[in-house]
Amino acid sequence: PAPTPTPAPTPPPAPEPEVYQVNELAYSVAGDHTAPEISLGETRGAVWQRTGLSIGGTTYAHGVTVHPHSSVVIRLNRPCTRYEALVGVDDLTKGNDSAHFPVRFPVRFSVWGGDGARLWESPVMRGGDAAVPMGVAVDGQKSIRLVVEPAGPFGGVALADWAQSRISCR
Template sequence: MAYDVTGDGTGPEMRLAESSWVWQRRGLPIAGRRYEHGVTVHGRSSVTIDLNRRCTAYEARVGVDDSTLGLGRFTFSVRADGIRLWSSGTVKAGESAVPVHVDLTGRRTVQLVVEPHSTFDTLLPADWADSKFRCS
C-alpha cells in the first residue's frame, strides 16, 4: 500500500502525518502460522487510510505477533468515517488470528486501531495480517 506522500491518489493510501508507526512486512507470525503480508504496529496505534476510490470491503487477520514470546493482549477495531464498524474483543498472544471483514460501501476513510490491555502491552507488536481492501 502506498503512503500519501508517494501515492497518486487513485487507490488506498496511508496518511503518514495522522498515523502511528507502521511496518509493512512479509511473513507475519501469529500463533505459529506465517501470513504472507500485512502491517505490524505498536500496542497502542491508529493508522488512517484514505480509500480514494469506491471500496466495498476491508479484510485481514489480526493477532499478537509471535515475537512477543507469549506476552500481550490487545483489542483491534476498524473505524470508517469516524464510526466503529468492527471490534475483535480481547486477543491474547498465542491465540489464532481473528478474521476481519468490514463492509466499506460508501466509506471514504478507514482507521485501523489497536488498544493495549496494560501499559506493558503498549510496547509490544500487533499484526494486521493478509490485510487488503476490495476496491473497483
C-alpha cells in the first residue's frame, strides 16, 4: 500500500493584542518607551483620566475628558494596530438639557497620525447626543493625536469625552 501523507502542522494562533486603556496610561515627559504613554511636552490642555463618565445619558466604564482646543499626544512606543473610542459631550457639561440654551455646545473630534495626516473625524457632536463609536487603524504610527475643537458658539466650554478609549498593540 502507498504511504499516507503526514498532514502539515497547524500554525499556532496569532497572539492576542495587548490592549491599553487611555485612562490608565502614564503621563510622561521623556518616557520609558515600553508602552503607550501620554506625552506631556506635546499635549495641549488638561487630560482628565476617568472612570464612570456619561454621554447622552449612557454611563461608560472609563475614558478621558478634555476641553475643546485640546490636543492629546500619545506616544505608542511599540507596534500598535488600532485606536477605538466612543466620543461625545460629557453629561457634566452644564446646559446640555436646557431649553434656554439650544446651542448645546457643538464640538468635533479627530484623530491624527504622528505623520500629520488626519486618520478620522467625527460629525459635529452636541451635548445630549448619544456617543459616536469610532475606530481607526494606527499601523506604522509612532504616535497619535486626539484633538477636540469647538464647532460653533459655546463649543469651547464643553467637556468632551473619549469614552472606552483604548489602543491595541502587538
